[in-house]
């Protein structure tokens with residue numbers, strides 16, 4: 001079904017884009033000198049400019065055109081304002097083809113028998129680990145503590161036992177005989193000569209259920225020091241002690257108690273951001289709390305709710321930002337989306353499955369693109385496969401939390417009740433205390449099953465299976481003469497273009513699937529002349545440079561899987577400068593850099609796994625964002641639509657689909673846009689849309 005959105009709001013990042021005086025970048029492709037070309041428009045009936053939306057090819061398209069259709073799938077559509085009630089505008093083309101197939105496992109070191117903990121993306125804290133820890137500590141109004149054995153070390157901090165020099169009573173609290181002291185070097189990335197970020201979070205969360213108490217904090221010598229309740233082993237330690245596995249019964253107790261801890265943390269407006277076995281600690285061995293669960297390490301916590309307005313933070317995606325631990329991170333975290341409550345729950349699901357099975361399907365990847373490969377595998381692994389040998393509630397939990405919306409409020413009681421059947425009714429026999437979970441929906445010491453019978457089944461977003469599709473983007477525009485050709489073989493391309501040109505049409509959009517071409521030609525492009533090249537080289541540099549010299553600018557590109565490409569360049573575009581990049585992965589960093597120089601993405605394509613992105617100055621956009629995903633990013637697109645963005649380019653490899661959404665500089669007259677996903681070129685929809 002098409003998805004419709006309208007309405008526009010102003011962009012927040014307006015004004016971010018400052019073109020510098022010297023934009024030519026040698027590292028990329030040549031950028032022609034700035035030229036202030038007059039904007040010429042071709043007259044005629046259609047004066048709307050066709051939105052240029054590129055396509056993404058697919059390495060294998062199961063819906064191959066039939067022999068009869070191949071090369072003959074030509075449809076001519078002349079849009080006559082007198083006859084047409086519907087205003088279809090340019091139907092640009094796109095295919096997205098996330099085919100999740102085998103992932104080559106490059107190495108299998110991650111799960112060495114000793115049980116190595118998961119890698120966390122943090123800086124290397126050289127100085128912090130070489131500077132000697134003081135022998136005695138006294139910060140704030142704290143008693144004096146003598147430093148004893150090391151309890152643990154993370155990416156930022158080192159944690160030691162501190163024993164009171166004199167006095168003290170009990171095992172926890174401000175007077176405890178022994179405390180845990182977390183040292184962070186003042187040069188550490190999390191400090192940068194000011195108190196660690198984690199301190200701010202503790203200020204808001206101290207006393208929160210399931211979070212260890214911080215009693216004192218202060219600076220001594222080169223270290224920022226937190227004095228907190230000493231806890232016992234982590235779930236990682238317990239898992240190792242139990243022979244690198246854990247009973248589903250114990251994991252279920254952990255599940256319900258962890259959900260209740262996250263609920264309390266979320267209620268305070270925070271998400272943890274790094275849920276994993278290493279960050280869940282039990283109380284001290286031999287103490288009354290030895291079966292009680294705690295969540296530590298608030299260094300990556302962030303607010304999901306604005307402290308002042310109380311509103312949910314805005315959705316955003318920065319594909320170059322990753323925070324967390326690769327093994328347990330949510331797919332949204334991998335993709336650089338702003339953290340929200342669903343992410344903690346997704347990481348908890350991976351934590352639980354890891355504890356039971358002792359392994360997650362994405363362990364073992366190494367190298368620079370480890371995070372990409374892990375994310376791809378997370379998307380491609382079905383809940384059935386991931387939870388085989390786990391009791392059904394774990395799969396159910398995984399399914400619920402991986403299908404949550406960005407700002408959805410988790411139904412914690414319901415999530416807890418999923419595990420009810422696995423919880424030992426006798427309190428004394430439970431391996432983990434579940435006091436918090438019982439309070440969430442208590443009924444005589446049992447977890448209440450709170451399933452609403454009439455609730456609609458939720459649409460599953462993450463299917464874990466391949467999807468091959470055309471994604472077409474339609475803009476509602478004034479009527480204009482337009483025609484499309486699809487399944488066009490190389491040899492037939494010229495005749496269609498020549499015929500179109502004869503009739504006063506120019507190419508506004510090109511795409512490719514199964515090494516055949518699709519093109520939209522229309523009368524409303526505003527171009528004054530056009531050249532194109534079908535080359536066996538992907539984005540043929542010499543030809544493009546030659547045309548740039550003649551003041552043609554790229555307005556549309558398409559790449560075929562076999563490496564050939566179709567580049568269309570025109571005069572009469574609004575562009576004053578252009579640059580393009582070919583890369584093996586989606587070049588977000590480059591795009592981000594060019595945004596700051598005043599360029600915007602104006603066309604995009606792929607060829608196999610290679611991306612080709614064209615950015616232009618004076619593209620008529622005030623702001624631009626990227627939505628990058630392994631599947632069609634429905635939620636992200638809807639959110640951007642609601643904020644006034646419209647899709648202006650798209651492309652996809654066999655793995656990923658990228659959408660560029662922009663806010664036009666000129667006020668939009670509530671331009672409606674819809675996307676359509678079909679398994680083959682949507683010729684029927686196009687016809688229905690215009691008749």
Ligand SMILES: Nc1ncnc2c1ncn2[C@@H]1O[C@H](COP(=O)(O)OP(=O)(O)OP(=O)(O)O)[C@@H](O)[C@H]1O
Nearest residue numbers: 151152153154155156157159180229230231297299
């Ligand atoms: N209160 C505590 N009681 C006992 N041990 C603790 C306590 N806090 C932390 N630890 C131990 O110290 C280790 C490091 O602590 P923490 O995770 O807070 O540091 P970090 O540098 O922020 O770690 P990360 O790299 O995960 O961010 C923990 O894994 C745990 O083993």
